[in-house]
Amino acid sequence: MRSVYERFYDQYHTDLYRFVFYMVKDREQAEDLVQDVYIRVINSYSRFNGESSEKTWLFSIARHVTIDYFRKQKRKKKRLMDFFDWSNHGEQLQDERPLPDEIIEQGETIREVYRCMEQLTVDQKSVIVLRYIQSMSIQETADILGWSASKVKTTQHRGMKALQRQMEKQREEEKHHEQ
Amino acid sequence: MSNKKNADKKLEHALKNMPEIKDRQTKDDLYRKVSSRSEDDKTRKNKPWAIPVVASATVILLLALIIPMLFMNQQELKNREYSTDQAAQENSNKDSGDAARILEDAGEEAQLYEQKIASESHLVLYDDPDTQLVHIGVPGKNAEHIVPLSIIIPNHGSITDTWSSLRNLSSQLESLGLGNYPLSNIALSINKEEGKGTALFMSGYRNNGGSSADQVLVKSIQSAFRPYGIKQVKLKKEGGGPVEVGHYGELDQLQVEPEPAVYKLYQYSPNHPTFLISTETRPDLKIDEAIQAMHKSEGKLISSPIPENVRIQAKKIDERTLEVNINEGSLQQDQQTLNMVEAVLATAGTYHMEKVQFTGNDIKRIGPYNLTRPLDVPIAVNPLDYIELKK
Structure with missing residues (x-):
């Protein structure tokens, strides 16, 4: 058990944590979720048949763990929506978490991109994080997501457009506030 | 280069230069958490209600070992009498010769026991992609309140089929100390995609249990559908006609x-x-009042989940987070503390809280919970493994 953990940790932990963090954008949650990933890796390593690379296998587990997390969040949000009238407050629920120090220290564009990533769908976010932040190839991304290369390209294109749109929207809102 | 292309390049550049966020957990810390949670998961999945039985058996065994040892040791100190059986006496000298060691071992055993017993969880905290939950409400033996159960079945299983088979498992449910299964002649079905639920009252259904039985029946049906977000359940009678539900x-x-x-x-x-x-609860009971109400036991079968010497007080930090302060007394590493934490989390969940932060406590961890951090409310309570239930 420990040897499997150590091997995966030594080779992939930095990339794994970065992926999970940028997916959920919450440091503590990311810490909990990487624990989930390792638990699943350890429990199912005996069934890993080597059809994909270890890295692909690990990241597809990480993706499923983050999807479970989002499903749970969605259900909680739905419960809240059922209870309160969020029609006027829905936006406030989006993301009130403070920016991590590492992001605060960056320039305005990076801070802006980080905030706007929240508005992407889970699929778009997965592709953008894997392709750009993790620097993975189209094929690696497709293998992790279990998609065709063309689906990765389409989702990437739509994700980038959505991100641009959101950033423009935010800039306009800021201008409006300044006036 | 057009403005659009420039913007695309700028965005790509920003994404590629997003800073590295480092995991603050060390490799060893993370491994400890992973292995401890892995063990907890195994225990929880195996047989949730078996743990107290095993733990009790461990204590009895432990006492059976320690008491004679101590007794023999005292005898030895007092008069150093020899037993008639030399072999037994040599053996007993060997075992009781180091009372301190035995007590030390007993202390370690007791600590292990505490850790073990403090792992009996009553909550489902995470979605497991390999399983799904079938909800049902069963009254206690006093038939007053409802015990909501979450039956764990494989992901490919059917909720409707599981409800059907529960009708034949009423004796197993009763063997857990629960009351009569109230839906023996009622077939529940659900269409989650369309958000519809149906309760079909079969020909064997008789309404003869008085008003409290009517209430139990209604609450049990509601408990089965509520966690799926179903707002309205159609009641139908086999063969047609209206369903007569006592005083309703x-x-x-x-x-x-x-x-x-x-x-x-x-x-x-x-x-x-x-x-x-x-x-x-009263419909207008506020969350802080609900937490206060948890201090009170109700009769012999329903007890307060708050340890006897402990008083807690809650206040909402925001719409999603509840702070629960330990005002009096201190928490121990035991099952009582775990029960309190879980009952608070479950109560907070029904008030649409998402997180609970415990403050004013000395212990940092109990069972699977890190008390230094805000804790997630559960997704369900009282998990029971369907396969174990059928045995």
Whole structure:
């Protein structure tokens, strides 16, 4: 058990944590979720048949763990929506978490991109994080997501457009506030 | 280069230069958490109600070992008498010769026992992609309040089929110290995609249990559908016609509203497992009042989940987070503390809280919970493994 953990940790932990963090954008949650990933890796390593690379296998587990997390969040949000009238407050629920120090220290564009990533769908976010932040190839991304290369390209294109749109929207809102 | 291309390049550049966020957990810390949670998961999945039985057996065994040892040791110190059986006497000298060591070992055993017993969880905290939950409400033996159960079945299983088979498992449910299964002649079905639920009252259904039986029946149906977000359940009678539900009169549908609850502990006897039980609240009861209400036991079978010397007080930090302060007394590393934490989390969940932060406590961790951090409310309470239940 420990040897499997150590091997995966030594080779992939930095990339794994970065992926999970940028997916959920919450440091503590990311810490909990990487624990989930390792638990699943350890429990199912005996069934890993080597059809994909270890890295692909690990990241597809990480993706499923983050999807479970989002499903749970969605259900909680739905419960809240059922209870309160969020029609006027829905936006406030989006993301009130403070920016991590590492992001605060960056320039305005990076801070802006980080905030706007929240508005992407889970699929778009997965592709953008894997392709750009993790620097993975189209094929690696497709293998992790279990998609065709063309689906990765389409989702990437739509994700980038959505991100641009959101950033423009935010800039306009800021201008409006300044006036 | 067009503005659009420039913007695309700028965005790509920003994404590629997003800073590295480092995991603050060390490699060893992370491994410890992973292995401890892995063990907890195994224990929880195996046989949730078996743990107290195993733990009790461990204690009895431990006492059976320690008491004679201590007794023999005292005898030895007093008079150093020899028994008639030389072999037995040599053996006993060997065993009792180092009382300190035995007591030390006993201390370690007791500590292990505490850790073990403090792992009996009553909550489902995470979605497991390999399983799904079938919800049902069963009354306690006093038939007053409802014990909501979450039956764990494989992901490919059918909720409707599981409800059907539960009708034949009423004796197993009763063996856990629960009351009569109220839906023996009622077939529940669900279409989650369309958000529809149906309760078909079969020909064998007789309404003859008085008004409290009517209430139990209605609450049990509501408990089955509420966690799936179903708002309305159609009531149908086999062969047609209206469904007569005692003092509720003729019903063709039942509303299922989100319902705040005050969770306490239900246990029929010390030989039976404990469950979280949802006790009644006034509709206008606020969350801080609900937490206060948890201090009160109700009769022999329903006890307060708050340890006797402990007083807690809650206040909302925001719409999603509840702070629960330990005002009096201190928490121990034991099952009582775990029960309290879980009952608070379950109660907070019914008030649409997402997180609970415990403050004013000395212990940092209990069971799977890190008390230094805000804790997630559960997705369900009282998990029971379907396969184990059928045995």
